[in-house]
Amino acid sequence: MNPVESVARQAPVQSTPAALFRIAVLGNPNTGKSTLFNALTGSRQKIGNYPGVTVERKVGRLRAEGPTSPIELIDLPGTYSMAARSLDEQLATEVLLGRVAGEDPVQGLLVVVDASNLERNLYLTTQLLEFGLPVVVALTMIDIAEHRGIEIDGRRLADALNAPVVAVHPVSGKGIDELRARMADLGDMPARVRPPIPYPEPLRRGVEAMQHRLEPHGLRPGFAEAIRLLVDQGGAIERSLSERSGTEAVALVRTIREENADPAQPYILQESVTRYAWIREIVSQTVRRQAVSRGSQGQERLDRVLTHKFWGLLALVIVMGAVFQSIFSAATPAMDLIDRGTGALGTLASGALGDGALGSLVVDGVIGGVGSVVIFLPQILILFFLIALLEESGYLARAAFLMDRIFARVGLSGRSFIPLLSSFACAVPGVMASRVIEDRKTRMATILLAPLMSCSARLPVYTVLIAAVVPSVMVLGLVDTQALAMLAMYLLGITLAWPLGWIFRRTLFRGKSSAFLIELPPYRVPQWNSVLRTVLERGWAFLVRAGTVIFAISIVVWALNYFPHPTEIHDRYDGLRNQTTDASALTELDAREAAEYQHQSFLGKAGKLIEPLVRPLGWDWRIGSAAIASFPAREVVISTLGVIFSVGDSENEDTLRRSIVNARREDGSRLFDLATALSLMVFFALCAQCAATLAVIRREANSWRWPAFVFGYMSVLAYLGALCTYQVTRLLTGVSG
């Protein structure tokens, strides 16, 4: 079912006070629409989701001016045309048509138009003018236009569009007051007359037929809706009609299309050619062009370097290196701080609540669980800060331009580059960053591959195990074998991502992706205000929506690891503790007690249950239960191994390494020989043991199906990978099975 329609049926209707005047804000991407929205509403914004869909709903109150009725602004996703393709665009159309339940109809439109790119921006504008709602046009990027020698006569443009036009500069606040005043006037404006675009006869007749003949099906579309029904075959409006009114209505739509069709000129050709011809006429009357000034030469010079065969690629490597490095290292102090903070909070809580089940729930379940969510926040904030900077400056589009060729081979696009690169730091921001990919199939394939990139949480697993079992030998006097082993772990995910991407695009997301058509906007200085706002919005969205899921899962795993928790163990160790006063012996006893609890817990039992399954990987039940325990977050495997091997303080990597070296199987042989350690590393390189990532995938894909699929395919991959690694390593090292 069409998700937007489902909203219309299920969502409870909330009504806003009648006095509220609602204005939708629309415009092309890269017009500075968000900056303007922020300047108009300040901090009086509410961000949420439209119920049932992932489309973000952003509303704000206009800062009041004088005794007018309050105005609410609804920020709709940037789009090039009203012929809706993505879910975002479809929702924008439905909001304008007043078809989204819980949303009162909008009463006016604010159209944001980039003055330096007038012709293309007016395409959407003329479509919006046909909705019949009162319209105000805000002209942005006046400075860039002037740099390019473009001068716009605002009054003439207003006459031609039959709508007020206000030139604005949101950063300096120029024009904002006037725009507010024009918006306050919107309610008193007479009903709009359609712009006199001279459409060809077949298109006009078709639109008229759509407007009149669908009445038996309960639909009397206005001009704007009728033209979309006529032109967009299989488009969003047609789909939503089919759901509301059934297949008969759609059959009638098709009949009307056929009756009026001109075989030489498809409707879309008639629409676009006529619209653009009319626009060019207006532009020629209202725009004065001077010789190209120095400003745009500077732009071109910058582009010549940044897209150059050598310098451009070098610049890309440097920029991406810097991005990667900062998510990796700049986040570390903040992450350490959070880690220590939750640790201290845990100590405090366990002091207050004692050692019982409640104490353990609060300390290990609640504080540990919340901590495992919050720990990602520094990386997310830094990554989104940098992405917003790159996006606003115009560089992100160039990076996609440079990299597209490589990704196109496997059915991804240049836009997949940033999300995948970010995933080396953490798949959570990586998955969230894949929103920059407009095409759904490409976006989904990118999201499914993101968790395969070796994230920073895998690093401690690699470090500890490599240090424990891989001998440090210099190869060819150049590279350390330990470094090589680390590199191999990173390459593993990348190497597998290519064939998998290719497979996903030929099975799950088959078919041609929508055209890879990206605008290369002019370079400009980022607006700190809107960059920071984006960062905070993303961070908050992560905490609230992903956090709740991770929290719940952490509690479940805690319970499995804690219960049944027989008191007999505690009593026995208390007896032993009373017999000694030696501090190190007491620590040793505590550690052994913890290990025995682990043995008793449901998780320990589960480990034994799956032992036959993991034995071919070279694991015993202890490693098996550690792998299960690390489901919420893979780095947990280190602390779990610590508990199992009675290290007590697992934070001390050296002690842990020694205990891993010393761990024995029941027959007395070393547990972690090279084959077992490599198999465990490969497993963790490929598995999807990360509740945060799965929760974010659910959020972005709006269904549990996809995180379930990711967990499934990666677990199978991890198991097979570990199996091959273990068996092959044993063959090579000459140990017989």
Place this chain on the structure above:
Amino acid sequence: METTLDRLRAGGRGQVAAFLGDIDAQRYLEMGLTPGTEIEVVRFAPLGDPMEIRVRGYALSIRKSDAACITILPA
């Protein structure tokens, strides 16, 4: 003499003639590549694909596989 957009060199100009073959023409028409519109090839990406074109005063990146479906009247 008609050619296709992907065959123009960097700096080459022409007018959009028609859309042929497997291409989502609607996207390109909406972005302003209507028949008769002047376009200029600005450059090709370092790896040869995609290409940057200038149309109606703005820059657009498109893949050569799509450009091969757009016929051009060279200037």
